Amino acid sequence: MGHHGWGGRPPASNAEARQRIIDATARCIDRHGVTKTTLSDVANELGVTRQTVYRHFARISDIVGEVAAQGAESFVDQLVAHLRGVTDPAEAVVEGMVFCVRTIPTEPHLSLLLQLGDSGAFGRGATTGDAIAYGARMLHRFPVDWAAAGLTEDDLGGLAEMIMRLLTSFLQNPSDPAPDEARLRALLTRWLAPALARPSASLPGSG
Known part of the structure; x- marks a missing residue:
């Protein structure tokens, strides 16, 4: 050089x-x-x-992944700001999901994660231990008292995994036509929110 x-x-x-x-x-x-x-x-x-x-x-893909990861940090700050004052667990998760589905494809650097295929955060990489742990840390930043809602650390890990799996589906395989925000919010409120309306039961064998 x-x-x-x-x-x-x-x-x-x-x-x-x-x-x-x-x-x-x-x-x-x-x-x-x-x-x-x-x-x-x-x-x-x-x-x-x-x-x-x-x-x-x-590889260039390794650098692109780092660009996307740093974009993710900025995005989480936006998400937390968006949820300010939303203290109900179910409402926070639903609104967080709606925000992610609406915003991620429009964020230039964060949307790179959608282009990294199976290795990306919204491909097979979504269910790695590191990705789930990151999701759990993100949930801790929500303005929600998870312990008061009856959710343990193990519960948050499971919730983070479900959120990552759902986001992967919504982002990588969008409906045609894509649902508007009201319909997406109604879908998540009907099928996801009830799981957070009461303390979650432990899965068999989860310890």
Whole structure:
């Protein structure tokens, strides 16, 4: 790598290098779209060689996944703000689901998760232990007293898994025509909300 790489400002650490690669990838995606963004584009954006990028990420899809994951953090902040004041567990979950189904496809970086196939957060990756644990942490940020509602930590893990599975279905296999918000809210209120209207029973063998 020449001394003019990284725009003349070499990163001070591996963490900074990774973040600058992620930021450069986000700019390339915004400019060219995810399908036309290559590792060479990212290297050129940074003024480094492809090998320099390879030292931090093995594949362009790995960097795209990081762009999407950081978009997810920002999205969760929006979701929590949207739910401010909604303290009923059933209402919070229903409104959260409606917000996700409506908003995720319109968020440029978050919607990348829909384009990562089975490895993405809304493909087979939705049911990994890490994804479910992330979902449970997200539920903890809801303005709901889950313990007072009778939900344990194990219950929140199960609820997070069900939410991820439902979101995967709604986002990857939308109805034709897609339901409007009122119909989606009514569907979730009828079939999902009752499970949160009372303390959930433990599944057989769940401990």
